[in-house]
Amino acid sequence: MQVTETLNEGLKRSYHITVPATELDAKVDEKLAEAQPDVEMKGFRKGKVPLALLKKQFGQRLMGEAMQEAVDNAMSQHFEDSGDRPAQQPEVKMANEDWKPGEDVEVDMSYEALPDIPDFDAKSIQLEKMVVTPDEAAVDEALQSLAENAQNFEAKDGAAEDGDQVVIDFKGSIDGEEFEGGAAEDYPLTLGSNSFIPGFEEQLKGVSVGDEKTVEVKFPEEYGAETLAGKDAQFAVTVKEVKAPAAAEVDDELAKKYGAEDLEALKTQIRERLEAEYGNASRAVMKRELLDKLDEQVKFDLPPSLVEAEAKQIAHQLWHEENPEHQGHDHPEIEPTEEHQKLAERRVRLGLLLAEIGRENDIQVTDQEMTQAVMNQARQYPGQERQFFEFVQQNPQMRQQLQAPIFEDKVVDYIFELAEVSEKEVSKEELQKAVEELEDEE
Structure with missing residues (x-):
């Protein structure tokens, strides 16, 4: 086997690899000899089929395997000898595409080698680490945030505003017919949460306890239930409570809510x-x-x-x-x-x-x-x-x-x-x- 360098420019490398026909034949014979003891063929006892007959029947198929192994071995040996490490998978192509049995195999291989990286002394690097110590103000700020997230709602007088919670009974209908899943009692709805159909919560701003209101909305075209998608609906709503948000107290009870x-x-x-x-x-x-x-x-x-x-x-x-x-x-x-x-x-x-x-x-x-x-x-x-x-x-x-x-x-x-x-x-x-x-x- 012969490996000839054809390009060495910067990190670019190219080589011409020649695998002699005699070497390929020897590989094929080696493969046939390994397989011979297990081969069974009509007219011969197991393991007694002549190599010449095996080569005639299986030689061409084994030649492809031999060629691939020979090229792979040549590449591996080259990288071991040269110390090169390819940056990406090497490009390999046949140089004599009109190859015929009995001829040498010629292959062109090209790649970009990984560079030699200079020695690096990590001890020479000087870095600055920013250190922040949590102060009481930061702790208090976090506590207030937790209290707001654990907010309660307390009854209030007057009209409901954005952020308030209204406790309502409602029944929904389309063309005068109630539909499944369109009714509930004592439902707590926070105005501005956008948890209901678009337009529903906005129409409840300003309501007070005891109010009865008809809310008219249109289900979105992409609504999950096909029977409701794009339909106009009316909801008969009764307001039972109006509550204002109140942050939880920063105390032991708050701590227990968060598992402390x-x-x-x-x-x-x-x-x-x-x-x-x-x-x-x-x-x-x-x-x-x-x-x-x-x-x-x-x-x-x-x-x-x-x-x-x-x-x-x-x-x-x-x-x-x-x-x-x-x-x-x-x-x-x-x-x-x-x-x-x-x-x-x-x-x-x-x-x-x-x-x-x-x-x-x-x-x-x-x-x-x-x-x-x-x-x-x-x-x-x-x-x-x-x-x-x-x-x-x-x-x-x-x-x-x-x-x-x-x-x-x-x-x-x-x-x-x-x-x-x-x-x-x-x-x-x-x-x-x-x-x-x-x-x-x-």
Whole structure:
């Protein structure tokens, strides 16, 4: 077998591989010899069929397998000898497409090699970690929010306003005929909640206890019940109570509603939650700072095909975000801009660098971490969790999409441990501003 280099330009590589006909014949004979003991053929005892007869009957089919194995072996040996790692699947095609049995096989192989990535000293990186300590004001603000969410409704005098709750009896009819599911008694309806048919709640603003009112509405055309969709309906409504919203008291009873033993225990839970929220936000800011420094300090050649593919993906994604009415891909071809190209170069550079750091330090995503990631994603499909698990198991690309961010975060955490990190006490507002700036840059 002969491998001849035909191109070595930057990261682009091309090779001409020649597999001698004698080598292919030897492979075919080897395969036939391995199979001979198990072959049965009319007129011969098992295992006694002559090789010449086997070759005549099965040789042509085995030749294809031999050719594929020979080329695969040549490629594997080449990558082992050269140390090259292809950025993408190598392109392989027959050079002598009019090949006939008895001739050498000639194949052209081309690929872009992954670049040599410079040594990187994580200890030389200096980072600043923003630290926010939850103060009593933040805890009190969270408590008030919980109290508002746990609001009660208390009886009031006067007319119902937006946000009030009215307790009503109602009966619905279409063309004078009551319909199934159109009646209820003592139903608590919060005005402005948009939980009823459009127009229903608006017509109850201003009602008082004891009022009887006919509410006229039209069911939406896309309403779930086909017998009601698009129909005009009348509801005979009797107002039995009018209640105004009142926030729950911040006390032990409120704490128990949220599963805490008492108010102090609830405050402790809130502080821990705030610390976790601030910590996650601070980590996101520090991660961006790290990636910015890596992008600036570590330079190496990038495989053009990876950059081109990433730029196209960025342009395509942004186009769909700007044109949400186009759900499919029946749109004009989207050409990446210079801005897309620069962003693609950054992403490819950082992706290759983090992958190399992870590879050199044997950083891996565990089965437990992958299972947790799949479970988290599956929660977005209530009732279909099992189908989602099966989909992930059968879809390598989906597994890669779930694995990639976990791997990246583990590599980033590894660098954080080695880097020189200084802490800076900041306010909640300063941290929030830093997070908003991150979102603006994305």
